[in-house]
Amino acid sequence: MxxxxxxxxxxxxxxxxxxxxxxxxxxxxxxxxxxxxxxxxxxxxxxxxxxxxxxDAQALVAEYQVRDARGERSLILIRSADRIEYRQPGEPVELWRQTPDGIARLELFAAEKRSIAWAPGDLRTTGRMPQWEQLASPINPQLRDKLKRDGSAKVFGLSAERYRGESAEGQAITLEWLAGEGLPAYYRTGSAKPKAGDTGFYELKLVKLERVGAETAFTATGDYRETDYADLGDMELDPFAAAYLKRNGHAH
Structure with missing residues (x-):
């Protein structure tokens, strides 16, 4: 057949x-x-x-230019549904992740290829457990509640809400907020024309915004030697662990 x-x-x-x-x-x-x-x-x-x-899951990558009394530097935020990463020159990479037990933190030290892992319980015990909504933006979203709406603007073809107001210290605040992305496009405290060394001045300006595959957006950690924060106190002979505790003022 x-x-x-x-x-x-x-x-x-x-x-x-x-x-x-x-x-x-x-x-x-x-x-x-x-x-x-x-x-x-x-x-x-x-x-x-x-x-x-x-x-592939997508990650939002926002690159900012920061200006303050320390000078100019870059700040990169990478964000997906369950991971958030911050990168700044000269600082350890901060990687935050949502877990069934809460939020976990991983500090990455590129030069030493070492990392410190904070479990949700470690963050709670030390009073360092953040709000996920606050981690998701370099500027606290609740700041908008204290400012007055002052029109709108266009940033990279996206609609931004403009706000103005003052800080508790009387410093002028300007904010342009991308509601759809949940991110600031521009933020400034202090005078628009600051003087050299003005400690009251801080400016954050979005210079690049894109969506990429999440698997390649975040820092790869496979070649890092990971150490649990809870184990640092038993590693007195480890130079990296000892320097970390001294630098951060932790006590076990």
Missing amino acids: KRPAAAVRRVAASGGLALALACALAGPAWAGDAAAANATPGVVADTVVAPTVVL
């Missing part, structure tokens, strides 16, 4: 893109009715289940 032709493959997929996370969902697809109708009577046609189609 002649076997029927292979069933026609068909993939049905649907996808959705949200801020800092893109995920495509595709359920199983079966051979169409036409293939079944053409099959030889009494013979069951091969059924082909299409593989699930999943797009």
